Amino acid sequence: MTACQCDDANVIEGDESKPTMEEPILVTGFEPFGGHTTNISGDVALALDGLTVRNHVIESMVLSVDETGSIAVANRTSEQKFAAIIHLGLAENAESPQIEMRAKDILDFRIPDNYGRQIRDSTITGTGDLYSTIKPNDWDIDRMIDSPILSNDAGEFLCNETLYRTLYALKNDTPCFFLHLPLEQNDANGLVLQCIDRMLRPACIDVGAGAIIQGGKFLAARRAPNEKHAGWWEFPGGKFEDGEDAAACLVREIREELELEVEVGNKIGTWIFDHDDVVVRLHVMICRIVSGDMVLHVHDKFRWCTGPDEVEWLGPDREIAEAISAR
Numbered sequence: 001m002t003a004c005q006c007d008d009a010n011v012i013e014g015d016e017s018k019p020t021m022e023e024p025i026l027v028t029g030f031e032p033f034g035g036h037t038t039n040i041s042g043d044v045a046l047a048l049d050g051l052t053v054r055n056h057v058i059e060s061m062v063l064s065v066d067e068t069g070s071i072a073v074a075n076r077t078s079e080q081k082f083a084a085i086i087h088l089g090l091a092e093n094a095e096s097p098q099i100e101m102r103a104k105d106i107l108d109f110r111i112p113d114n115y116g117r118q119i120r121d122s123t124i125t126g127t128g129d130l131y132s133t134i135k136p137n138d139w140d141i142d143r144m145i146d147s148p149i150l151s152n153d154a155g156e157f158l159c160n161e162t163l164y165r166t167l168y169a170l171k172n173d174t175p176c177f178f179l180h181l182p183l184e185q186n187d188a189n190g191l192v193l194q195c196i197d198r199m200l201r202p203a204c205i206d207v208g209a210g211a212i213i214q215g216g217k218f219l220a221a222r223r224a225p226n227e228k229h230a231g232w233w234e235f236p237g238g239k240f241e242d243g244e245d246a247a248a249c250l251v252r253e254i255r256e257e258l259e260l261e262v263e264v265g266n267k268i269g270t271w272i273f274d275h276d277d278v279v280v281r282l283h284v285m286i287c288r289i290v291s292g293d294m295v296l297h298v299h300d301k302f303r304w305c306t307g308p309d310e311v312e313w314l315g316p317d318r319e320i321a322e323a324i325s326a327r
């Protein structure tokens with residue numbers, strides 16, 4: 001390589017003024033309130049201050065449990081852009097962490113806030129409920145730390161008010177939601193970091209993966225040397241094209257990759273897998289060959305497997321092979 005080519009490779013045009021720091025992530029918790037002497041949400045926020053997720057530094061704030069606290073982040077968003085905003089609060093009666101998807105346009109305090117304010121049966125703006133700007137379908141919630149659940153009810157107190165005021169103020173698509181934490185859980189810090197990672201990672205790409213089954217065995221194919229992830233074994237398939245579902249995608253992909261005509265049967269399951277540069281949602285379907293003689297186009301080898309341990313699987317495909325074998 002000449003010096004010139006080498007230089008070219010490292011120069012990104014117009015990059016001189018680009019700041020090296022990415023936008024920060026804002027994590028907020030609350031001070032204790034009601035009869036509590038502590039509040040896990042404020043403790044977690046402080047514990048994460050200064051950590052880095054996907055190249056973004058976490059900045060934390062502990063909010064007062066009153067109107068000033070509820071509006072603090074809304075005010076900050078007018079001056080500063082964040083890569084993601086996650087509000088934390090204590091849900092004293094919850095058994096699991098709750099991913100709050102909705103901020104209700106309601107205030108109805110059972111107890112006064114820390115300033116002595118007690119609002120009953122009132123709205124916040126009168127313009128209706130607002131919704132968190134995250135895509136939980138891309139999160140693989142079932143496999144997250146401490147089994148969080150999706151919730152549509154953030155209460156009628158300060159947590160709801162804070163989420164509402166922040167969403168109302170946000171003029172862009174900054175991912176933002178509220179995580180209610182129960183009084184006790186195993187790893188609140190880990191869950192919050194995992195939520196932040198989910199907020200910052202790319203959207204899922206839907207991919208069909210075919211479990212081609214014949215004579216009690218299932219087909220594994222090895223990615224050819226010139227393909228991405230060369231040498232790893234996988235279930236044949238590929239990205240959904242516009243308008244396709246998993247079945248239509250698999251009929252087309254298996255025709256293109258293997259020159260086989262297949263009939264698509266039941267779904268085995270869905271797996272979300274983060275390859276770092278892309279996140280895929282694999283829709284794994286049973287396929288049965290109806291005609292054709294196999295010709296490999298993107299693979300260099302195939303094998304009919306009876307169990308999950310016979311090849312070096314790519315990403316989640318080993319887990320998928322286990323699920324198929326267990327049937």
Ligand code: PCA
Pocket residue numbers: 030033039041065088089090091154155156157158159160
């Ligand atoms: N939880 C309260 C307000 C502050 C907090 O941590 C709530 O659920 O509204």
